Amino acid sequence: SVVSSAKKTPTAIPSDCVINLARGDPTMYQPYWRRMGDKCTVVISGHDLMSYFSDPGNLCWFLMPELDDAIRRLHRVVGNAVVDDDRYVVVGTGSTQLFQAVLYALSSQDNPDTEPLSVVAAAPFYSSYPEETEFLRSGLYKWAGDAYAFDKDGAYVECVTSPNNPDGTIREAVVNREGGKLIHDLAYYWPQYTAITGKADNDIMLFTFSKATGHAGSRIGWAIVKDKEVAIKMVKYMELSSIGVSKESQLRAAKILEVIAEDCVNSGPEKEENFFEYGHRLMSERWEKLREVVKRNGVFSLPKYPRDFCNFKGKDTDPSPAFAWLKTKDGLNCDNLLREFKIVTRGGTNFGVDSDYTRISMLSVDEEFNLFLERLAAIKGTMNGNY
Template sequence: MVVATNSFPGSNGTTFSPNDILDLEKGDPLVFGAYWKKMSEVCTVVIKGWELMSYLSDAKNVCWFMLSEFGDAVRRLHHLVGNAVIQERYIVVGTGATQLSQAAIYALSSHSEAPQPINVVAAAPYYSEYPSEINVLRSKLYQWAGDAALYKKNEPYIEVVTSPNNPDGVIRQPVVKSEADGKLVYDLAYYWPHYTPITHQADHDIMIFTFSKCTGHAGSRIGWAIVKDIEVAKKMTWYVHMSSIGVSKESQTRAAKIIGVICDGYQNIGSIESELFFEYSKRILRERWEKLRKVIEQTKVLTAAKYPTFYCNFTNESSESYPGFLWLKCDESIEDCTSYLMEKLKIRARAGQRFGVGPKYARLSTIGTEDEFNELLERLSNAD
């Protein structure tokens, strides 16, 4: 039996017996919890009972339910990191990247007069939830059509480009070779300097980011899209309006505060002395990946992706990527990697088939608690 507590999610004394299932199928980003516990005093938000009661935030803004302080914080963060062009762009806030992805696809397909739904594709291995997200509404506007690399139809399409990619951490570009009219949605949830070098300012028509992967605050359920075209931004806002009548102001207030603390640290505002957030989080992820590689290299049946080194314009140093997931491949002696991990090592992973590839692959989270990670290292050392 796993002994756990409801205290701070880090090295909290959780113990595992050999027969316990180590659940790394999901990607709950608790790895940064120690930092935010240390910074809790400056990140605390107090909301009085009469505040934030209205649906409206700014009726003159395209995204009328977005708090001005949240929009300002997002712009400040991207100016600081330099990972996306933010000037002369519209910001649409949503309940995480999932809702914003749906909103973007709705916006790009809603003008179509085609007799059949527009095809939505992504290059395999693609994010495992894309097919379900696309098909859950059974929309007449769009439908999931699989691997973008295999798309050859002479029909309109929308390609979702996830970069860095989930599950394998690879930097991606569009791959569809069809001559048909195509639209692009960029999912840049992991394009932050703790996961990958920031080599350029992304400049695309629709770019989606999420608070959960940037800072680890998945429970706040908030993300944002940077949109070039005002009509697309209006349609995305309409989608969020119709599906949730806006986005929680409490979440926006908390996110704005935390983003402000990150930026203040780099701009030497205030008297809090602490390791800067992106430096801290990159150090933790780098240390984890160094340990993972040592363990995996000693096994005879597992391999993991390797990443090239690039110069990061934010950190002013060269480094490789440190993704939030471990994309494992089992050797030829193992038919099903997920089954092997469960039966041999009692590790629950997400199967390669869900990402559009074969059963030789499996995805494991590397961004859980310290106790979970140390248990992962111990169990992987027993792979043979």
Template sequence: EWEQSWTKSATAEAEFVASISCSGHGRAFLDGSIVDGKPVCECNACYGGSHCSVFLPECIADADSGDPMFLEPFWLKHAASSTIVVPGWHRMSYEFNDDSLISKELDAQIRKLHAVIGNAVTDGRFIIFGVGATQLLHAAVQALSTTNHPSSPSRVVASTPYYPIYKEQTEFFNSEDYKFEGDTSLCNNNNGCKGNFIELVTSPNNPDGQLKKAVLQGPSAKTIHDFAYYWPHYTPIPALADENLMIFTLSKLTGHGEADLDEAVHQRMLTYMNLSTYGVARETQLRVLKLLKVAVENEGKEMFNFGYQTMRNRWRKLSKTMSLSKWFSIQELETQFCSFSERVRGATPAYAWLKCEREEDKDCNAVLHSVNITGRHGSLFGAESRFVRLSLVKSDDDFDLLLKRMGTLVSQENNNDGINKIMTHTNEFIGTDKCTG
């Protein structure tokens, strides 16, 4: 027999903070700054004041980062089922009882999630749980690279446009075992580049949302499949992924990642994890376990439907605005059969890959700055500067402001176009007049 006692003050504290009103444009947190004995509101971008009720009109619409805040309303709605309490003595040991770095329950829950969504085969696979895909990507490149051959490091490649971290990370760690070589087509065994290749395949791709396949084949090519966005929020799921090394991340939900792979690579990646972080914090694992239980509730329908509907509405609104423009375009994505939703559906990408079509608009981000928008420069993805990536996964406030400012840009174009048309018409008229005169 027991009576609730020591969790009472913790739960009261959590609920008190959650009850602080920030006008729907911010949030107070348990570990936020305290003023007059109370945690203060942390406002969304472009909102200020003690309760975040003041809109800051001059503020920049920041569509740069892929911060997946669009799911926050889902977790607020599911507060009761997703909350955990972490006592001070929760798993103080470095290891679990079986010496592993991940709890058996969490391992099983990850497999269940993939089975429910139908996006990856996990039977007979190892799972490594990392702090995020960023850490696992480096662990994977390191594990697949040729060691002890400083004169012939593995060549790390990705198809343009590619996720900038691949280049930045490989160059930052500056290893003798692997080097970033850029676009897959610039260096491969078919065009005279000899050596061992590690190809990073991102599907759906960041930045353009296309479902991609590996380009390089054969014994000297190893592949890392980055499936960070292979979830129904962002793409139809045409088939179960069954690749050798697959990286998934829950960062678009919770900030955590996982990977499935074969024995030898598994051992090398485990060594990397042991030497870099000695596993993921136990309270994080507990939290992820709870969040995944909510994610698979009702066969995943609630969370993934929420994610899909939100992203679909955003993509539709942006596409409608962009359809009125000739100076700017966004990528086209195919509709496909989605095994998760059991129907043909369109893509609902995490990012818009915006192109400035006019010859003179060579730096597209600079053009966007004229209406107070900033995105991520195309050159970072190995592409031309006339491309910009716009993030569609941030909060509603962020998206609404982005859409409004894109609307301004397009209406400026149409007004200009209107003026141009009148001018052309007038010139024609004057011309005719002259001729007849």
């Protein structure tokens, strides 16, 4: 009576259906994990994982030790973050919950008369930051917009997303004033998206299982935190908002991260490609195809990214971001234009910039990505006729 989760075979996409590339659902990695067979399978009995507690002696008492170990091991193998023993790992229900835990940790004070902490990010910024900061109308923190335009004195938090969502650029803090705290959202600082140029060593770094491996449904994110008091307050937030994080997801994430790390260490010319090699190959191929279509039809432009030496891959590589940051050359509303061709994206105004930009997920399944390219290629002719 052992049950396996439902296995659905992908259904063909009707050629006239709407393609939704607004959210970055990372389904493109599924074939890789299918190929891995049972290597990452977890088996959970009815009596397993029952308690609230995972590691009562740990500051983050709901973090499973095997996940803590797997996270640190993978960062060491990839070389994208410092995870020395004096750093705290806090697990969350996706990095979304951790972002809010950080805001709480950096702003919770005993004095109720203090002004809400200003939260800023350089435009174009991740579209969810303003809404996640504002939706509960917290008196602890408030969204203060584009970091480039921020001119208030006093305490503030700047979100530094690098590589950036939506535009894929490598970023550093822009405000750089007294009283500033930084959140580094490093969701895309993995070898399939960008060159790993060094170990990130920031005060608060956020990562997410979704973008690292494609397992968005598990809702696992983690923070690597230098300051103990910040980590303690983040854990307090997690207790109050959800009394910890799914253990089933933690167990599975631990297994998958372990397998990736192991494969990376054991890779060589005669071995099968590891997860990041696979991801980078796919992403590079997609970007090459996309650039070709954009070049041919002449309606749009894409950002150019500098080549850089990747310590993990051991060679110069071109970035291949998780999103295409597409711009219409003539200033037309890019999101609206694509919607006429049944391509749903997320328009520039959501990211604090003009509507001639739009963000397109590069992480959909092959069939959807190819249909997107076909439709994008078709826009040229129509443009000549109708505009």
